[in-house]
Amino acid sequence: MVMISKYLTKMGRPASYLSLAIAAGLAVAGALWVNIANAADAEVDTSKLPPASEKKVDFAKDIQPFLKKACQDCHDAGGGAGNFSVDSEKSILKGGEHGKMVIPGKSAKSPLMYYVGHLLKGKEMPPEGAGDPLTKEQLSLLRAWIDQLPKDDKAPKDPAK
Numbered sequence: 001m002v003m004i005s006k007y008l009t010k011m012g013r014p015a016s017y018l019s020l021a022i023a024a025g026l027a028v029a030g031a032l033w034v035n036i037a038n039a040a041d042a043e044v045d046t047s048k049l050p051p052a053s054e055k056k057v058d059f060a061k062d063i064q065p066f067l068k069k070a071c072q073d074c075h076d077a078g079g080g081a082g083n084f085s086v087d088s089e090k091s092i093l094k095g096g097e098h099g100k101m102v103i104p105g106k107s108a109k110s111p112l113m114y115y116v117g118h119l120l121k122g123k124e125m126p127p128e129g130a131g132d133p134l135t136k137e138q139l140s141l142l143r144a145w146i147d148q149l150p151k152d153d154k155a156p157k158d159p160a161k
């Protein structure tokens, strides 16, 4: 901090306030980014997720209805919160402002599961008070859907990139 203020005093006042604001913004964005980037690492306890269902999953029939019900209010076709839309299979695969939320073939590495499985503190989806959490059966189906997607070898290992 000492070094930063020294650096700032060298610059004009308005500029220093501006850079301070930018620095603060970057720090917040950075912290969020690291948080999500970590979501892809082993730091998340994926053993808390129910195992994937053995069932052959049909997105329209088995997944879409409960996602629409639980998420659509905030994550609609227009982009929605976090620029993440549950409107279609395609929009879910596209991801949100923090990148891909689904890694095809790898439910245990898919940030979407961390949000809905309540593995990320403070980022539980749906947020507290905004509806019931997904049931074990729904989580299990969601995992199966992700695991049964054709693997995309071009998908980045780190979904935040």
Ligand code: HEC
Residues within 6 Å of the ligand: 067, 070, 071, 072, 073, 074, 075, 081, 082, 083, 084, 086, 095, 096, 097, 098, 099, 101, 111, 112, 115, 116, 123, 125, 126, 127, 130, 131, 134
């Ligand atoms: C009451 C509103 C609300 C509901 C309902 C809700 N969300 Fe969210 N969701 C948010 C908000 C707000 C954010 C952005 C939070 C942030 O950036 O810290 C978010 C962020 C996300 C993200 C991260 C997107 C990104 O790239 O940053 C995912 C994934 C997500 N929600 C999935 C879901 C799913 C799946 C459901 C349904 C099971 C759901 N949400 C229900 C409000 C909601």
